[in-house]
Amino acid sequence: MIQRIAIVGCGLIGSSWATWFSSKGLPTRMYDIDPEVCRRGAQWACDNLRTMVELEFFPPSELAAALSNVQPVATLDAVLMDCDYVQESVLEDYQTKAEVYRSLERHLSPNAIIASSSSGLLMTKMQQALKHPERSLIAHPFNPPHLVPLVELVPGEFSSPETVAVVKAFFQQHGKRPVVLNKEVPGHIANRLAAAVWREALALLDDDVASLEDIDAALCTGPGMRWALMGQHLIYELGGGQQGYQGFFDGIGRSFSSYWQDMQTWTEIPESVRVKAIAGTESLLKERTRDEWARWRDEKLVRLLQILED
Ligand SMILES: NC(=O)c1ccc[n+]([C@@H]2O[C@H](COP(=O)([O-])OP(=O)(O)OC[C@H]3O[C@@H](n4cnc5c(N)ncnc54)[C@H](O)[C@@H]3O)[C@@H](O)[C@H]2O)c1
Structure with a gap:
């Protein structure tokens, strides 16, 4: 049973994860190599x-308990003590992840689960740094994890089916929407879809088809x-009318x-496009x-979630 959480890496994603776990009544210790972070x-x-309470998305009566679940600590040893589940949220590179995994196992009980927030690395490659790789997998959130329901579960070659089932x-x-990948691919599902849209959004800008604001507006007031x-x-x-999907294809x-045929196929973003x-x-x-944009986004996301929960 997963009850005690350790967050390793407390940047953008680690701190949002800490919000979510602590809001679910789970004691959540936090550690980052940089004490200030x-x-x-x-x-x-x-x-x-507190913002979730202000937005009426979290009961005020549970705020004090949730706040007390957030426990920053100074050492890796302290964050891992008695924990059942580690949400690793350190930098997105194989070397950093491997170093962290090797140190995790020096302090962690062999039954504790290690979940990586990685946006698109391969678990099989990361878990090679572990002596007990069977208890590891990717649990990839979408930003901000404390509000967005999706979590992509990606087992590596050595992850056990029990680990996937438990997670x-x-x-x-706890109300998230896990999706489980049958096989690992760089970028999992959601970021591959996002990558396809992003490349085209950059190409349309580069080609002066429209302004950046209009390209974003076309996305969020249309398909979004x-x-x-x-x-x-x-x-x-539904777009195929009475003939359904078959009608759409035909x-x-x-x-x-x-x-x-007309769209970009870049596999690297040109520097000029990045600058533009x-x-x-x-x-x-x-x-x-x-x-202010982040706060605006979170307020609207909460309202959207409330509508979807209806
Ligand atoms: N940014 C996003 O939108 C997003 C979304 C979903 C998943 N992710 C994934 O989450 C992970 C973290 O991304 P982020 O955007 O929060 O990055 P970030 O740079 O904000 O945070 C990473 C943190 O890891 C810490 N760190 C580095 N080495 C460490 C170590 N050895 N021990 C402990 N802490 C260490 C750094 O000090 C930093 O605070 C990445 O794997 C990323 O792919 C990011």
Whole structure:
């Protein structure tokens, strides 16, 4: 049974995870190699919990208990003591993950589960650093994990089916939407889909088809509206009218070939495109600061979740 949580790496994702675990009544210790980041991450987690109460997304009567679940600690030894489940959220590179995994196992009970937040690395490669790889897997959240329901569970070659089953049941029990991959691929599912959209959003900007604001607006006031409700397959099932998905493939779906033929196939983003895209967000940051945009996003996400829960 998963009851005591250790967060290792308290940046953007680790601190949001800490918010989520502590809001579920689970004692959550936090550790970062940088003590200042650990302190700030715990502060973010507590701020997030208070915001959830303000947004009527978390009961005020449970706030004090949730805040007391957030426990920053100074050493790896302390974060791992008696813990059942580690949510590793350190930098996205194989070398850092391997170093962390080797140190984790020096302090951790052999039964404790190690879950990585990795956005797109391969678990089989990461778990080679472990003596007990069977208790490890990827549990990839979507930012911010304390609000977005998705968690992608990706077993590596050495992950045991029991580990996957226990972690899946745990997330289901606490209201997340776990999806389990049958095989590992770089970027899992959601980030591969996001990568395809992002490349095209950059290509449209590079080609001066529209402004950065209009490209983003086309996405979020069009397909994005439906994506919160249903995925691409069901959307196009409905898009085919009475003939359903078959009708879509045989009808409008045929014209997609001409779009694909015209679309970018970059596997690296050109430097000029990177510079143009970053400059293009300047006007958005005049409208609101980055922190104000994040707060705006979280408020709207909470309302959306409330609608979807209905
Ligand atoms: N940023 C996102 O949108 C997002 C979304 C989902 C998953 N992720 C994944 O979550 C993980 C963390 O990403 P992030 O955006 O929070 O990065 P981040 O840079 O904000 O945080 C990473 C933290 O790891 C710490 N760290 C580095 N080495 C460490 C060590 N040896 N021991 C303890 N702490 C150590 C760093 O000090 C830093 O605070 C990555 O694997 C990333 O792919 C990121």
